[in-house]
Amino acid sequence: MDFSENYYYILGLSNKASAKEIKKSYYKLSFKHHPDKGGDSDKFKIISEAYNILIDEKSKLEYDNRSRWGKSYDEKYEFLDYEFNNISNMWDDDIKLKDFKKKEGLNIVVYIDDNFNGTLEYERLVICKKCNGNGKDSKSKIEIKDSEGNVLKIYDSDGGCDFCEGSGKDFTGNDCQFCFGQGKIGSKFCKSCNGERRILGKQKLSGIIFPQGEKDFKIEFMGNFSKDIPGKVGHLWLVKK
Numbered sequence: 001m002d003f004s005e006n007y008y009y010i011l012g013l014s015n016k017a018s019a020k021e022i023k024k025s026y027y028k029l030s031f032k033h034h035p036d037k038g039g040d041s042d043k044f045k046i047i048s049e050a051y052n053i054l055i056d057e058k059s060k061l062e063y064d065n066r067s068r069w070g071k072s073y074d075e076k077y078e079f080l081d082y083e084f085n086n087i088s089n090m091w092d093d094d095i096k097l098k099d100f101k102k103k104e105g106l107n108i109v110v111y112i113d114d115n116f117n118g119t120l121e122y123e124r125l126v127i128c129k130k131c132n133g134n135g136k137d138s139k140s141k142i143e144i145k146d147s148e149g150n151v152l153k154i155y156d157s158d159g160g161c162d163f164c165e166g167s168g169k170d171f172t173g174n175d176c177q178f179c180f181g182q183g184k185i186g187s188k189f190c191k192s193c194n195g196e197r198r199i200l201g202k203q204k205l206s207g208i209i210f211p212q213g214e215k216d217f218k219i220e221f222m223g224n225f226s227k228d229i230p231g232k233v234g235h236l237w238l239v240k241k
Contacts, residue, residue, distance in 0.1 A: 001059060003067040006231065007050035012171055015064070015071040019055060026051040042228050106234025108223045111241050118208040122236075125224040126201045130192035133225075134179055137188045197227050208238070215240050 008015045011025045029047050033039035053059045064070030110122055127133040164176035168183035175181030189195030203222065210217050216239045223234025 001053055001063060003063065004232070005046075005050070005067070005229075006069040007053050007063065007067075008069055009170070009231065010046055010050040010229075011054070014171065015069060017054075022051065022054050026055075040228075046229060106224045106226055106232065107237060108234065109237045109239055111239050112210070113241050116208075116210060116238075118210075119204075119206045120208060120238075121202060121204045123200055124203050124222070124236075125198040125227075126203075127225050128190060128193035128197055128199045131190035131197070132179075132182065133197050134182070135190055135193060135195040135197040137190050198225050210238060210240075 008017065011017075011022060011029065013021060013025055017025070026047065030044065030051075031037070033044045033047060035041045035044055053063055064072045108122065108124055110120065112120075128135070131137065164170060164179060164183060166183045168176055168179065168181045170176050176183070190197075193199050205219070205222070208217075208219070216237055219236040219238070221233045222236040226232040226234075
């Protein structure tokens with residue numbers, strides 16, 4: 001279970017959704033994205049994970065309490081997790097640092113020393129602004145050519161987004177995080193990111209106060225953006241040498 005994941009959003013639901021609504025949404029999405037039907041296996045995997053967590057009463061209760069996306073989120077759990085992580089520094093620093101670097105490479109680890117002045121510049125993967133993160137050129141056209149390469153016809157190639165059904169909005173009325181509000185996804189790769197959905201950029205931070213006596217410090221949501229899971233961002237970890 002990943003408490004940083006918004007399982008409700010993945011299924012297109014609010015955190016007040018009933019078990020019946022969770023099942024209905026899962027069946028609809030799994031039908032669209034099942035690999036046997038030509039769907040994306042990674043997308044289907046995260047949809048299935050969200051369903052398995054939310055349909056089980058025990059795991060759903062834990063998720064609702066401990067995830068900021070849950071309907072009964074309690075910040076005390078985040079504090080307890082933080083305390084446990086700092087206690088673990090005394091005996092498994094090496095194991096912990098390996099964990100930082102997992103999760104699809106979303107987390108970024110930067111090592112600092114006693115001369116750290118609170119200002120930092122580093123590289124991270126951010127959403128491509130040209131395509132708004134969907135990796136496609138929404139203005140791309142389909143050209144029908146003859147055997148000699150002459151263009152016979154040109155068609156618009158905009159494909160409707162499956163998750164918002166072309167509306168560009170999610171169930172809350174906000175921009176869909178799969179097509180990023182466009183309601184459509186073109187057939188050709190974005191020329192800026194070449195279909196990668198993200199580009200490498202420089203991030204500058206200042207005014208960072210590293211907790212005295214600590215060995216590591218997490219700055220939330222300042223890591224890399226996920227390529228495949230809309231809205232998911234890793235964390236930046238500052239680690240003292």
